[in-house]
Amino acid sequence: MEEPIGVETTPGGEPDEKSRIRSLQAGSEEAFDSLIAEYTAPVFRLAYRILNDRADAADAVQEVFLKVFRNIGEFQGDSSLKTWIYRITVNTAANQNRWWRRHKEQEYSLDAPQPGDNDSYFVPVDQAQNPFESLLSRETQEMVRTAMASLPDCFRTVLVLREMESLSYEEIAEILHISLGTVKSRLARARQALKSELESLIESGPARFPVWNPAE
Numbered sequence: 341m342e343e344p345i346g347v348e349t350t351p352g353g354e355p356d357e358k359s360r361i362r363s364l365q366a367g368s369e370e371a372f373d374s375l376i377a378e379y380t381a382p383v384f385r386l387a388y389r390i391l392n393d394r395a396d397a398a399d400a401v402q403e404v405f406l407k408v409f410r411n412i413g414e415f416q417g418d419s420s421l422k423t424w425i426y427r428i429t430v431n432t433a434a435n436q437n438r439w440w441r442r443h444k445e446q447e448y449s450l451d452a453p454q455p456g457d458n459d460s461y462f463v464p465v466d467q468a469q470n471p472f473e474s475l476l477s478r479e480t481q482e483m484v485r486t487a488m489a490s491l492p493d494c495f496r497t498v499l500v501l502r503e504m505e506s507l508s509y510e511e512i513a514e515i516l517h518i519s520l521g522t523v524k525s526r527l528a529r530a531r532q533a534l535k536s537e538l539e540s541l542i543e544s545g546p547a548r549f550p551v552w553n554p555a556e
Contacts, residue, residue, distance in 0.1 A: 357421060364412045376405055379422075383429050389500045390433040392489055400432050407432070419514045426507075427515045430497055437493055487537035495530035502527055 363371035383404050388397035407428050415424060488496050501512045513523045 358417070361412075361415065361417060361421060365415070372409065375408070375421075379425055380405075383425065386426060386429050386500065386505060387433050389504055390430070390493075390497055391436060392485070396436055397433075400429065400436055403432050404429050423511055423514045426501075426505075426511075427517070430501075430515055434493055434497070483538065483541055484534075487534055487541060490537055491530065491533055494526060495533050498523065498526050499530045499534060 360371060360375070364375065380401060384397050384401050387400040387404070388394060391397050391400065404425065408425060411428075415421075419427075488499065491499070498512060498516070501507045501515065502509075507515070509520055509523050509527075512527075513520050516523070518526070
C-alpha cells in the first residue's frame with residue numbers, strides 16, 4: 341500500500357507549489373483540505389465582487405472547488421496554482437452572470453446584502469483592505485458599487501482583479517487568457533467607463549465623490 345504524498349514546505353513555511361500539485365493530483369485529502377482552507381476566502385471575495393450577491397458567490401465557491409477537484413489531474417503547471425484557481429473563479433462567475441441574465445428572477449435571500457449594506461462589497465472576508473478600498477468612505481463605496489454593477493462584465497472583472505485584488509498585469513493576462521497589451525488597453529477603457537458612470541451618479545444626486553486617480 342502506497343503512502344500518501346505529503347506537501348513539502350518552503351523555508352518560509354509556505355506549501356511548496358510543485359509538491360502541493362503532486363499531492364493534489366495523487367488524490368491527497370489532506371492537500372485538498374489545505375487548499376480549500378487557504379482559498380475559500382479569496383475565491384468567495386473575488387466571486388462576490390464580480391457577482392455582487394452573497395448567495396451566488398457562495399454557490400460559485402462550491403462550483404469552483406468541484407472544478408478544481410475534477411480537473412487538477414489535467415493541470416500542467418503552465419501557470420501558478422493561484423492563477424489557475426482565479427481563472428476558474430472568473431469563468432464560473434461569468435457563466436453565472438450569463439445564466440442570471442437569461443433566467444433568474446429578482447429575489448432576496450436571508451444572507452444576501454440588503455439595501456444599505458454598502459460595505460460588504462468592498463470588505464474582504466479577512467477584513468483586510470487594499471489601498472484602493474481604504475481611501476473610500478462607506479458612502480462612496482456604495483456609489484462605486486453601483487457604478488461597477490453597471491459596467492460590462494469584461495470591464496468590471498479587469499477592475500476587480502487590478503484595483504481590488506491588486507494583481508499584476510501579468511497575472512491578469514494569464515487569468516483572462518489575453519495579451520499584456522489587451523490587459524492595459526481594457527483596464528484604461530474600464531477606468532474611463534467607471535469614471536463616466538461615477539460622474540453621472542454625482543450629477544444625478546447630492547453625494548460627493550473624491551477625485552480618484554488609480555495608479556498606472
